Amino acid sequence: MLYQLFETQRALMSPFSEFAAASAKLYSHPLSPFAHTPMAQRVSAGLDLMHRLAKDYEKPEFDIRSVEVSGTEVAVQELVPITKPFCRLLRFKRYTDNLQVLTEMKDQPTVLVVAPLSGHHSTLLRDTVKQLLKEHKVYITDWTDARMVALEEGPFHLDDYIAYVQEFIRHLGPDCHVISVCQPTVPVLAAISLMASNGETTPRSMTMMGGPIDARKSPTAVNNLAMNRSFSWFESNVIYRVPTNFPGAGRAVYPGFLQHTGFVAMNPDRHLSSHYDYFLDLVRGDDDGADAHRKFYDEYNAVLDMPAEYYLDTIKTVFQDFALVNGTWKVNGQFVRPQDIQGTALLTVEGELDDISGAGQTRAAHALCAGIPPEHQYHYDAIGAGHYGIFSGRRWREKVYPEVRNFIAKYDHGEAAAEAQAQATVSKARKPRESRAKP
Numbered sequence: 353m354l355y356q357l358f359e360t361q362r363a364l365m366s367p368f369s370e371f372a373a374a375s376a377k378l379y380s381h382p383l384s385p386f387a388h389t390p391m392a393q394r395v396s397a398g399l400d401l402m403h404r405l406a407k408d409y410e411k412p413e414f415d416i417r418s419v420e421v422s423g424t425e426v427a428v429q430e431l432v433p434i435t436k437p438f439c440r441l442l443r444f445k446r447y448t449d450n451l452q453v454l455t456e457m458k459d460q461p462t463v464l465v466v467a468p469l470s471g472h473h474s475t476l477l478r479d480t481v482k483q484l485l486k487e488h489k490v491y492i493t494d495w496t497d498a499r500m501v502a503l504e505e506g507p508f509h510l511d512d513y514i515a516y517v518q519e520f521i522r523h524l525g526p527d528c529h530v531i532s533v534c535q536p537t538v539p540v541l542a543a544i545s546l547m548a549s550n551g552e553t554t555p556r557s558m559t560m561m562g563g564p565i566d567a568r569k570s571p572t573a574v575n576n577l578a579m580n581r582s583f584s585w586f587e588s589n590v591i592y593r594v595p596t597n598f599p600g601a602g603r604a605v606y607p608g609f610l611q612h613t614g615f616v617a618m619n620p621d622r623h624l625s626s627h628y629d630y631f632l633d634l635v636r637g638d639d640d641g642a643d644a645h646r647k648f649y650d651e652y653n654a655v656l657d658m659p660a661e662y663y664l665d666t667i668k669t670v671f672q673d674f675a676l677v678n679g680t681w682k683v684n685g686q687f688v689r690p691q692d693i694q695g696t697a698l699l700t701v702e703g704e705l706d707d708i709s710g711a712g713q714t715r716a717a718h719a720l721c722a723g724i725p726p727e728h729q730y731h732y733d734a735i736g737a738g739h740y741g742i743f744s745g746r747r748w749r750e751k752v753y754p755e756v757r758n759f760i761a762k763y764d765h766g767e768a769a770a771e772a773q774a775q776a777t778v779s780k781a782r783k784p785r786e787s788r789a790k791p
Contacts (some may be wrong), residue, residue, distance in 0.1 A: 499605060
């Protein structure tokens, strides 16, 4: 019922939002007589803010049309090599007529960025992708809003998420590098662990950034909510059916608007201050400041619904049973054993001020991946960075990205990569496969 009420409110507010937008222009356009009345600038700013607070935010575009590679501007086109009911594998293909740069790009590492399925669209990682494109071939998981997936496509569980990741890794081949940001660190580690347990060649490296590998460490407000409420509470209070005006009508989901409300409630003063600053920027005519606000909230306010099965599986597996760290997690009847990973180097990244994944939660992956030699395991603490700062913004570009780039480069070619693969081959030869499949 809550979802239907939300949609009714959204429909009722839509004409008022459009009216506010038109009126704001009426009081700001230089050719309008209303723009020259007293307080016109403040009236226009207030109406514009009202429009943005009431409007519906659709999925943004990545809008990456070009990127600089070795001092040369190259064109970027989005391609979709694999389409699944709940996800697209999106490739950012780079083009140039410069033969030297083209040759250089062909030899650059292939990176699969696994974006979070946690309420926001994969475009939240736009800055991550844009920076990586300068020196890598980049693919990303583009998750589909569950309300847009027809009920006939069936349910989507955490096990299905893992299967998707494995399919994408196999498509890119064993020379790829995997970067998981926030929520997907857990299913990505599971996916690669299962591949290793089954004797498949695993990616050259995996980079895990700000994720709840062990949510018991330094629990945040997000962790506490998931751990302190019973599983039945989540089933009864946050799962709703998609209304009839969407393709996925009748599908059980965790609505994006609930996730968005939770995020805003974590820092209400910060958002209130940001909107007031936006109003002042409009009054002062600070177009750059106002545009920065619009870009951030166009992304932040655009949310998607998550399949109920996947959401509830994640709550139970990651935040209540701690199945990964306890060694009790089974996927399709097979135990998840991170200790079976041997030929894949590991880098974990944490933000000093992360209020989503606390200190030590991501770093816990190292203890689990006991089969990876210590010399192929690395950790980086991003000083002064919050959760979003480790994959977006100045700290990502200036501090975190150089670490990630150098780590990937080290294991893409050369002695380090050969050594890691050789050690894995020797270990497999010495250790019977059946013993690796046991918990």
